[in-house]
Amino acid sequence: MADERTPHLYDRIDEKTAQLPWYVTEYVNKKMRVMSPRSLLNYCHDYLIFFDWLLAEGYYQGKRTDVPLGCLEKLTPQTVENFLSYLQFRLQNDKFTINRKLSSLKSLFNYLQNVAETEDLKPYIVRNVMAKIAFNKIKEDQETVAQKMAGKILWDDEYEAFRQFVAEGYRESVKENQKLLNFHTQNTERDTAIISLILGSGLRLSEVVGLDIKDVDFQKRMVRVIRKGNKEQYVFFSEQAGLDLEDYLSVRNKKYKLPATNQALFVSAPMGPKGTTRRLSPRAIENLVKKYAKAFGKPALSVHKLRHSFATRYQAENNDIPKLRRQLGHSAIQTTMIYTHLSNDELKVAVDHMDDHFEKGDEKEQDEFT
Numbered sequence: 001m002a003d004e005r006t007p008h009l010y011d012r013i014d015e016k017t018a019q020l021p022w023y024v025t026e027y028v029n030k031k032m033r034v035m036s037p038r039s040l041l042n043y044c045h046d047y048l049i050f051f052d053w054l055l056a057e058g059y060y061q062g063k064r065t066d067v068p069l070g071c072l073e074k075l076t077p078q079t080v081e082n083f084l085s086y087l088q089f090r091l092q093n094d095k096f097t098i099n100r101k102l103s104s105l106k107s108l109f110n111y112l113q114n115v116a117e118t119e120d121l122k123p124y125i126v127r128n129v130m131a132k133i134a135f136n137k138i139k140e141d142q143e144t145v146a147q148k149m150a151g152k153i154l155w156d157d158e159y160e161a162f163r164q165f166v167a168e169g170y171r172e173s174v175k176e177n178q179k180l181l182n183f184h185t186q187n188t189e190r191d192t193a194i195i196s197l198i199l200g201s202g203l204r205l206s207e208v209v210g211l212d213i214k215d216v217d218f219q220k221r222m223v224r225v226i227r228k229g230n231k232e233q234y235v236f237f238s239e240q241a242g243l244d245l246e247d248y249l250s251v252r253n254k255k256y257k258l259p260a261t262n263q264a265l266f267v268s269a270p271m272g273p274k275g276t277t278r279r280l281s282p283r284a285i286e287n288l289v290k291k292y293a294k295a296f297g298k299p300a301l302s303v304h305k306l307r308h309s310f311a312t313r314y315q316a317e318n319n320d321i322p323k324l325r326r327q328l329g330h331s332a333i334q335t336t337m338i339y340t341h342l343s344n345d346e347l348k349v350a351v352d353h354m355d356d357h358f359e360k361g362d363e364k365e366q367d368e369f370t
Contacts, residue, residue, distance in 0.1 A: 016045065026116070055067075200237045202311050
């Protein structure tokens with residue numbers, strides 16, 4: 001399941017690490033075996049922001065690449081808190097984003113203190129200030145997060161209604177715009193297959209993007225994906241998703257004028273003077289979902305919300321968190337548990353029945369006095 005974007009991502013990582021101190025480059029190179037290139041690229045971006053801030057605040061006079069380990073060892077907890085405030089108030093980062101950037105820094109500093117060693121077997125740094133810094137507390141519990149999510153996903157008949165809209169209904173909404181109509185006609189089977197596959201499997205965006213034709217097993221109704229942490233896994237997809245994938249593959253070569261060497265499952269329409277096709281990018285898939293969601297009347301829908309929609313439906317129908325956890329590729333079961341809050345209708349029914357109980361109680365009390 002080779003992804004031709006991966007070499008480009010590693011090139012970008014090399015560009016970023018060339019602008020960072022040597023020990024950061026060493027850390028990133030060590031992490032290449034266990035982290036996805038996209039996650040590593042995000043780490044590099046976080047480190048550039050951090051070291052630029054150190055220079056701007058005068059903690060080191062010189063180039064970013066020359067910041068010594070001793071500079072990191074002398075940082076105080078208040079210094080780090082000032083950096084986190086900079087992220088929040090100057091860069092307008094929310095608490096989730098700040099926690100992610102803090103996590104990348106904690107990982108780097110932990111490596112420098114507890115993993116890396118000098119030639120005389122000494123740690124790169126003895127004092128790790130990041131170990132003293134706590135993550136932002138996210139006060140929302142799973143119930144609150146679930147209820148916020150509830151209005152942004154598909155429910156009940158909306159699953160098939162949205163799929164049908166992509167396959168047929170959207171055409172009616174753009175019939176007066178010949179350009180949009182032609183584009184939809186060109187990509188109907190492909191777009192339907194993408195929506196159907198996510199709704200029928202719960203795959204992540206990166207997993208859908210990286211699929212090759214050979215990764216699809218129609219007999220077992222499974223796809224081979226590389227999950228977070230570069231773990232290979234076979235994931236089931238629904239019967240409807242299988243039918244839509246077959247419809248798409250029956251027209252894929254003819255519609256997209258593909259050479260036999262192009263084995264990417266989802267490809268773009270021919271573009272440029274040479275009419276070349278390429279694997280659909282994450283942004284392209286995000287944009288097509290956004291386009292259909294807006295026209296469908298649920299603009300908050302996204303690829304991730306379609307994944308949530310699958311998980312909610314699965315939990316409601318099967319009530320099996322361990323299997324859902326595996327299907328979604330969650331490393332921690334607590335992440336999967338949120339879907340128990342989304343599908344808990346019993347509590348609502350119980351609350352509704354309270355009114356009936358009180359009415360009957362009032363009638364009984366009235367009977368005792370008459």
